[in-house]
Amino acid sequence: MCIRDRLDPALLRPGRFDKVVQVDMPDMKAREEILKVHARKVRMAQDVDLKVIAKTTPMFSGAELEALINEAALTAVAREKDSVDMECLEDARDKVRWGRQRKSRMMEDEEKKLTAYHEAGHAICSYHLPAVDKLHKVTIIPRGPAGGMTMLMPKKDVRLVNRQRVLAEITLGLGGRAAEEVFFDDMTSGASSDIQRATELARMMVCEWGMSERVGPVRYGITQRNVYLGADFVGRTEFSDETARIIDEEVQRIVSECYEKAKEIITEHREQTELIAEALMRFEVLDAEEVETLFREKSIEALARARGRKGEVGGSGQSGDSSQHTRHAQ
Numbered sequence: 300m301c302i303r304d305r306l307d308p309a310l311l312r313p314g315r316f317d318k319v320v321q322v323d324m325p326d327m328k329a330r331e332e333i334l335k336v337h338a339r340k341v342r343m344a345q346d347v348d349l350k351v352i353a354k355t356t357p358m359f360s361g362a363e364l365e366a367l368i369n370e371a372a373l374t375a376v377a378r379e380k381d382s383v384d385m386e387c388l389e390d391a392r393d394k395v396r397w398g399r400q401r402k403s404r405m406m407e408d409e410e411k412k413l414t415a416y417h418e419a420g421h422a423i424c425s426y427h428l429p430a431v432d433k434l435h436k437v438t439i440i441p442r443g444p445a446g447g448m449t450m451l452m453p454k455k456d457v458r459l460v461n462r463q464r465v466l467a468e469i470t471l472g473l474g475g476r477a478a479e480e481v482f483f484d485d486m487t488s489g490a491s492s493d494i495q496r497a498t499e500l501a502r503m504m505v506c507e508w509g510m511s512e513r514v515g516p517v518r519y520g521i522t523q524r525n526v527y528l529g530a531d532f533v534g535r536t537e538f539s540d541e542t543a544r545i546i547d548e549e550v551q552r553i554v555s556e557c558y559e560k561a562k563e564i565i566t567e568h569r570e571q572t573e574l575i576a577e578a579l580m581r582f583e584v585l586d587a588e589e590v591e592t593l594f595r596e597k598s599i600e601a602l603a604r605a606r607g608r609k610g611e612v613g614g615s616g617q618s619g620d621s622s623q624h625t626r627h628a629q
């Protein structure tokens with residue numbers, strides 16, 4: 300669920316808005332830069348390493364990072380220190396974080412790990428399902444209610460979908476939950492929007508697009524939901540209980556087969572999935588090039604070196620507008 304789902308569907312009809320811009324929370328590098336700017340206003344002790352603070356403040360906004368520095372300055376005064384040291388900064392960080400966060404938005408190490416493996420599950424599926432678009436970026440920085448997301452770069456606007464592509468999209472969508480099961484033998488509620496979308500696509504295949512052999516090329520006007528806009532249109536049910544049962548069985552079959560396929564991909568490429576997840580825990584955001592470096596070098600250290608080189612050249616490769624990408628909110 301995002302703000303968009305709560306808007307009046309009429310507002311979202313084509314032609315009303317030509318662009319949807321989502322604003323990212325700053326990533327680690329951006330957080331360090333923001334901290335540096337505000338740190339200029341106060342006297343910092345020799346031992347201060349803002350990189351460490353940047354690393355440990357995922358999902359802090361720019362305003363919160365500013366508040367962190369101000370809070371640290373107040374703490375230093377209260378402790379009669381002549382400069383802000385690491386201890387002040389870390390205490391300020393915790394104060395800003397716990398004072399601000401609700402329980403459900405806390406990102407403990409355990410949750411970070413689950414999110415990283417969940418997103419790695421989507422990402423690895425995108426590499427091994429030729430019918431879906433290429434990976435653009437995968438992140439565990441939360442945005443809105445989502446714990447993380449995997450974004451794809453569409454080759455072109457898709458007007459017609461074929462069966463193979465829909466099945467691949469359902470499989471990709473279930474990749475997050477599949478990774479939770481493969482790596483933790485456990486499941487979280489974080490995959491609920493993925494499951495909803497997968498079920499909707501399977502239902503569209505059966506009821507709208509005539510893609511189930513068992514049901515045949517018949518349109519059953521059931522509750523249909525525009526999966527791209529999130530709007531509900533409720534139609535009449537015009538079929539027997541028996542037909543309804545067959546439709547449910549078909550939807551169930553499609554979703555289960557795709558889920559098995561996702562688990563197969565993850566199991567077969569276990570090492571690659573782990574690399575992505577571990578790299579996400581360390582760097583929070585990975586673009587496609589970085590994922591390919593990981594696959595090639597099979598080492599997170601090698602990626603860290605490559606990122607260092609890129610940092611010297613300048614430019615983080617971040618794109619600010621992600622409206623063009625398929626989004627898999629955790």
Ligand code: ZN
Pocket residue numbers: 417421472475476489490493627628629
């Ligand atoms: Zn997901």
